[in-house]
Amino acid sequence: MNQLLFDRSTGNLSPQAFARIQTSQLLHAIQPAPRLRFNGGEKEVAPATSSSGSLDPPINDPEEGRIWAHQAGVNALSIDIDGRFLVSGGADSSIKLWDLEENQGVRHTFRPTGTVARTASAHKFGITHLSFYPFDSAAFLSSSYDHHLKIYATETLALSANFDLNSIVYTHALSPIASHLLVACATQHPAVRLVDLRTGSSTHSLAGHHGALLSVAWSPVLEHILASGGIDGTVRLWDIRKSSGSLGVLDMEDSTGIAGFDGMGRGARGRDRGKAHQGTVNGITWTDDGSYIISAGHDERIRVWDAASGANTLASFGPTLKNGHLSNLPLVVSPTSLTPPRGEVLFYPNEKELLMFELHEGKLLKRLKVPGPVMPTVRSRTGERTIKNRITALAWRSAVDGIYSAHTDGQIRVWAPRTADDAIADKEEEDDLKGRIADEDESGKRKRKVLDDVFRDLTRQKISFG
Incomplete structure (x- = not known):
């Protein structure tokens, strides 16, 4: 550190390079922060009486205690653009809002500032995905197994709009830069559904997949470009301005890509055959500079694609990956501004552990185990149940505050940097x-x-x- 400060003061190190070194160190120092907990206020049902007349012994878990964010399990998370509010969605269809700025130290228990309970106007089944407006924290969107996409006001948690898509909505996406307000929805239907929030209607569909869709993601630099993945093993790229929409598919056998007349894929004939994965594609994201697309599939592979040419970069992430659930798999890539060029970190939810990879080489940087029992037991109104704990959602906050994860055991966990100074x-x-x-x-x-x-x-x- 002293050498870095000296190089910075003498001008041998630019302010940008100094900042990247610091944020990169914070990024690589992320680890569990069990002192930060989320208590949704749901009480544990009293232990059942055994045949001998005695009460079942309580489950002693000093690390977790008997509190939950959502007792039935947490399915979805989203953090607003300012990093202040977190919204969580449960398997019981409830939605809770949390103020992250109320934390005043290394040990704190958050409590929800508001709750959307199961009512006639709320979702009927479990939440599948949540997202804040990318340009404003005033509203957020929720999708559910009940076929509906809904919009809520953040301050009052009042329902603002409701869209019935007549099919399970596995995930949805809003463009972070677009002037349009189109929400892309991945559903059981084999076409990408586009919902226009301005007109309140489903404008049109993008047809090409064969089978249900589990993942969609907008380009962070081109407002009309969209990527989608489905159970047919393909990742398709779309330009919503075109009548056909399709720009082609990504092919895992192609490590060269399509050059076109300008080196950026423009003018090249679109590829209409090929698979990105040997199994269902349920995870897609972009690097925030739009240069690369990352996909994950049930073949237990992660692939990194050059977004300009569609080439498979052949990054290898090893044999440790687990992926087999029929749901959207959350993938988070660290912002490019935090690390040196080509030094981005990929966070991958590997069942009951969070894996940190170097994005472009596939090198495993860290293997973070989820605290708590592998098979936690939960007592609820419907009785006692034992569940296999796994990560269901990830939400990035900042280099200082780290990343938040949702779990089937009902917990929301925090993973934050912990340096030697800490x-x-x-x-x-x-x-x-x-x-x-x-x-x-x-x-x-x-x-x-x-x-x-x-x-x-x-x-x-x-x-x-x-």
Whole structure:
């Protein structure tokens, strides 16, 4: 650090390079932050009485305690553009809003500032995806297994709009840069459904997939470009301005790509055959500069594609990947501004662990185990159940605040940077706390000794009656 400060002060290191080194170190220092917890206020049902008449012993889990964000399980997360509000969706169709700025230290339990309970106007089945407006925190969208896409006002949690797509909505996406307000929806239907929030109607569909869709993602630099993946193993690119819409598919056998007349794919004949994965494609995202597309499939592979040419970069992520659920798989790539060029980090939810990869080489940087039991037991109104804990959603906040994850055991967990300086500060805080406790114990001992001496003096005195 001293050398970095010296290089910065002498001008050998630019402010941008200095900042990237610092944020890159924070990124690589991410680890579980179990002291930050989310309590949705749901109570555990009393233990059942056994045949002998005694109560079942409580499950002792000092790390997690018996609190949940959503007791039935958390299916979806989203953090607003300012990094202040987090919205979570449960398997029981409830939605909760959390204020992340209420945290005042390394140990804190968040409580929801508002809840959308299961009512006539709310979702009937589990939430599948949540997203804030990318340009404003005033509203957020939710989709569900009940075939509906809904819009809620963040401040009041009042329902603003409701769209019935007549099919399970696995995920949806809003462009982060577009002037249009089109929501792309991946549903059981084999066409990408586009919903216009301005007119309140489903404008048109993009046909080409064979089977249900599980993932969609807009380009972060070109407002009319969209990528989608489905159970047919293909990743298709679309230009919503074209009558046909399709720009072609990504082919895992192609490591060269399509050059076109300008080196950016323009003017080239679109590829209409080829598969991106040998199984269902349920995860798609872009790097925030729009240069690369990342896809994940049930063949337990991650592939990185050159967005300009469609070439498979052949990045290899090894044999550790797990992916087999018929749901959208959340993939998060760190912002390009945080790391040196081609140094982005991919966060991959590998069932009960969070894997951190170097994006372009596929090198495994960290394997972060989810705290808590592998098969947690939850008692609810419907009885006792044991579930296999896994990560269902990821939401990036910042280099300092890290990343948030949703889990089927009902928890929302935080993964935050912890540097050597943080460890020293925590040790000093712990030592200070122990010192105060020791001082209080010593003071208590002195007081007890004085009382004991007074009692003994009184009992030693002889009392005579005249």
